Amino acid sequence: MTDRSVLSDFKPGDHDHEACVAVALDTASTVCRERGVRLTPLRRRVLELVWRRHVPSGAYDLLGALRSDGRRADPPTVYRALDFLVENGFVHRLESLNAYVGCGGPGRAHNGQFLICDSCGRVAELEDHAISEIIREKADALGFHAGWQTVEVIGLCGECLGRV
Amino acid sequence: MTDRSVLSDFKPGDHDHEACVAVALDTASTVCRERGVRLTPLRRRVLELVWRRHVPSGAYDLLGALRSDGRRADPPTVYRALDFLVENGFVHRLESLNAYVGCGGPGRAHNGQFLICDSCGRVAELEDHAISEIIREKADALGFHAGWQTVEVIGLCGECLGRV
DNA sequence: TAGTGAATGATATAATGTAATGTTCGAGAT
């Protein structure tokens, strides 16, 4: 992946899931250590769950999964873990789905742009400066100081489009 | 307002609310007649409620208001009215707030871009081709066929910024 | 090893949204 404006694309069904998840966990682990914050077992597990399914997860899906682990869990448990992961840029919240997806280029919480396939549910994440800049500029022109951008596009990914 | 990429800006507190609401209702009325769909009393009332407050309204705020009218109302009542108003482009749903706001340039349901002031809650609506086009192009480049765009920007409007 | 703040546990409830089914109402046909 040389074009870093594409943080994650639509993974083919046959890619190496395990490796993919492992990398995400390792990265998070490293970043947390550097940052002096704690990737506790719970937070790590939630991050893993989010990554393991390559489609966005609802909070209550994750809650169910935690309970399947045999762990006692209630809504605040999962929401707190998600808050932590979002704040630290390991997962993104998709506003139009009320769901969470792993971040393809974890760093501090950052603006991404999301392409959400209406058919297979998979998500691609962009971090495209041209997009965020033009939005910021247009807002500026109206005297508006942009803080956070939500850009989510619903449509069909190439693969699903081909299947029609 | 000559620049039609700005459908509605941050109205000053002293603008003529009543006229503003009246125009919105008249426009909706006309459009519905042309289109052969019905702006029933309920739908009209919900549209009026949405416009009367110049900040986004939650579905349950509206539900409360309907009940204050003395009208019997339950969630499906207000959601159906809102669905109608959204489909016909009279109001927009703001995904990042789970709330609804009057549309500044009613037509068929259309993609807008929204600037949401985090301090006063007011919203400006853009319909900026440069923004929607670049998003569509970038999506296209990934083989993604964009259907619907959600673009919402949280920040501070000029007025609130000046007050800091 | 006692103190401290972060993290989690636990309980309750709020807020948002939908499914399913029945009833009423209004426009056009007879």
Add this chain to the structure above:
DNA sequence: ATCTCGAACATTACATTATATCATTCACTA
């Protein structure tokens, strides 16, 4: 006029998403 049919609305029940509050545990450190 009244019949018929589909749209709009009512009603009940429930599903989903999210937060408030307070207690407890845990990891670090002084």
